[in-house]
Amino acid sequence: MRQLCACWRRVRGLFGRRPGEDLSAELESHLLMQIDDHVRSGMSPDEARRAALIQSGGIEQAKQAYRERESLPWLETLCQDLRFGWRMLRKSPGFAAVAVLMLALGIGANTAIFSFVDALFLKPLAVSKPEQLVRVYAKGPSGHYGAGFAYPEFTRLRDHNSSFAALSVETERPQLHLVTGGGSEEIRGEFVSGNYFDLLGIPLHLGRGFLPEEDSVPGRDAVAVISDALWKSRFHADPAILGHEIRINDISFKVVGVAPPGFYGDLTGLPAEVWVPAMMFGAAGYGCTDHSYNCSLFDGMIGRLAPGQTLARAQAELSSTILWSATDWPEKPSRREVVLTSTKGESPDDAAEDAAQMRLLMLVTASLLLIACANLAGLLLARGVMRRREIAVRLSIGARRSRVVRQLLTESLLLASLGGVAGLGVSFGAKQLLSRFYATDSEGFHHLYDLSFDWRVLVYSMALVLIMGTLFGLVPARRASRQDLVSELKEGGTELRTKGWLSQVLVVGQVALSMVLVIAAGLLARSGVEVQRGTNFDPDHMIVLRVRPELTKYTQQQVDALVRQMDRRLKETPGVQSVAFMEGGEGLVWNWGDGRDATVSLLGHALTRGESLTVRKQDVGPDFFRTLKIPLLQGRQFEEQDRLGSPRVAIVNQAMAQRLWPDGSAMGRSVFVNAQPFQVIGISADIQPRNAIRAPEPHLYLSYWQSNATRQGDVRLAIRVAEDPAGALPAIRRVVQSLDPNVPIGEDMPMSEQVNLEYMPVLLAQRVMSFCGLLALCLSAVGLYSILAFAVRARTREIGIRMALGARREDVLRLVMMQGTKLAFLGVVTGAIAALISTRLLASLLFGVSRADPVTYLCVTVLVFLVAPAACYFPAHRAMRIDPVRALRTE
């Protein structure tokens, strides 16, 4: 404590009054009193003074000792170094600006990506004591965490465990259909247990959470809590909302509470706008209404651990809990495993999907930072050459080497810190740009991530600053301090030896690494063009939308009537060229997800392994192929007459035709789907883009009007329009709403936009890669330029001698150009090899382009060889104009 206090005073002493003034006065009075004493004892004044001075010792030494004690010497030298470093930077503002800019972009890009990593994977929930919360998932045989729980499984788990203080079931639905006075819209909602808000420890902004009895009887208590955002956007922040009715999925819910601002539920990235009791799940149109075992599944649970419990112990307990017996659940589900996870970041499934993307982006931005670092190290090495004389003088008047290294290192850390501060600014802008990619997905659902600055991001960026500053500063500093004083001072700083191998390696490394980034950017750009163009379908001038009358309790007859009317009315709408429709469910119009598998075979009898094939099945209406411009390789598309009662027909894609009939005899053959024969009347092109890890899958198209089971009231429409699809969208919506103003409409957007959103990882990687690649290329050019510029300056005398001995100006130009081009060439070769190896990481993002695509490699090589000579030219030009007379005289 005493030392701490003293230390604090010393720090204050550093900034306080001018040190020593007080002391001088004190020493003066000391001396005078001593002289007085001596005079009193009989000495003459001169004698007295002399004796006193001898007795008291050196005044300057005393002051020095006092000063060292007065403040912290190391802190003082640090301040000196900082001041000196700042002056050095001010002296070369061009260098400082370039260095800070490089670092700002490098650190900014890295920090922005890390902010996403933080938001996606690391941020705890903004609730009270988030470390006590755990999620409970059922892990299915496919390894996905969303296998779900039946409601009785939840109650059994809740009532027979000692691990949790509280447990809530929850299921998220992104497409609740909300009808208010202002119209109808889709919102994301969560079905949760009655104790949900208490469990999270979220105090409501208005009203109350759910009561336990409101979550006890299936379908009885239609109450809802709405988000602050919904309250403000839809209900004008009206406090009278409490007690009001809102219609969700055609049920009236009474609003009992408004969540606090900034609370969007507990699922990272999936902002909920409304919460309703889990007991309303069946009534809201999802599965059966009695919450029995044979019912729709709930996504998962969230629980607060009992005091003293740990995740591992709770996991052990849950693994041994039996959730159902064969009598409870005769149609027993496939094997599932109860898994506990932390509530940090996204759900494990989403996190696994996003992790690869984030790894790639981090790798890219780290490469950029590495290039910037190499570049700065090169620049500092070169500056070290220029500052040799200054450093030699310091060393010769007694500075220790460690002192010189420390001072140079302080300079580079100062530079890094300035870059870090500017980088934080850059990262805010970059975050905005990046978050657009994550705002909406291809199904039109909104996502929201908390990208706010927190201590993890701060620590990360500060660590980057420290690492960078040390990395690019240490080697040049050590090298600069290790020099031969005598020769340095004697020769006056003209060293003919060029100890430049290190800076040359750095430049080659930069060129190579930026080559890798630019090649990757090129490959991704080609891939992006490929997916945006659509593979065998034309997404331009197309509008997609999904209509779900099932959510508003349509009967099948009503659904059929609605679909026919929509088809007819849309075709009559001005500007509409053609209309296609298909069953809804999983996937998109042009890209079919999992969950619509069908097993087909060539034989009518029971299927055995080897004779059957799992394919993706889709029921499409007439005009589907014509509207999407999917080429039919053989046969015809579905027509109006392909309806119930007429011969069953099917269209297969090329991949399926080749799998089932490798001899090419698909047309007219029969294929059995669920033991019923369908005749193949057409073969279509594959519409899935091909890449290294995803070959086209077999697709089977059946006629929409021919299949009874799937017309449940969920339809996707694809409409080809003559003009701008975004402009035509409102008119299309109006047509549908004129038939039923409350019919739920979603996923409505231009198809090209949907394609972009679906391939967001490709486009995002492409944008980031292009930015980093071009920046890296510029940095390498700067690196090349600076190493040559300093080489020319260091070799001025040599060049002067060469010219004096008869070298022509062109020879000098060639000499310097050759040096630069040689380095660039080495970089290109190394980079091409590195790219061949490392683009393996891009395999999942490259559609329709090989990762060894010769065109891209060639273009990038040409680009580098255009940039490199440009960077070499200016120093070479300067070398050429050296005046031999002056060069030799001044040196």
Place this chain on the structure above:
Amino acid sequence: MGDRTDVWQGTLALMVLKTIEAMGPIHGYGIARRIEQTSGDMLSLNYGTLYPALLKLEQEGAITSEWGASENNRKAKFYKLTRAGRKRLEQEAREWEQATAIVARFFKPGEEPA
């Protein structure tokens, strides 16, 4: 003056504190003279030793200082003990006595510890 010893490291603070306690508010010169006298001119204090030590004690909160006038009407900085300084002096004096007593026992003939 060659036979004067330099001040033993570590004991200076104790001597300074004791001197200030004995003399009341006192200036640096007075402390130096007093220590020299008390030691029978065996110790000599120069500026470089005394003033950093005073500064250290002040930073540690054992003493405070104030400008004032000396007996000969010269401007001088007077030091006095704080409460913390008094406590520290007591404690360090006790420790010192203990330490010297222990060391002394090693040099007393015939009194081996039991």
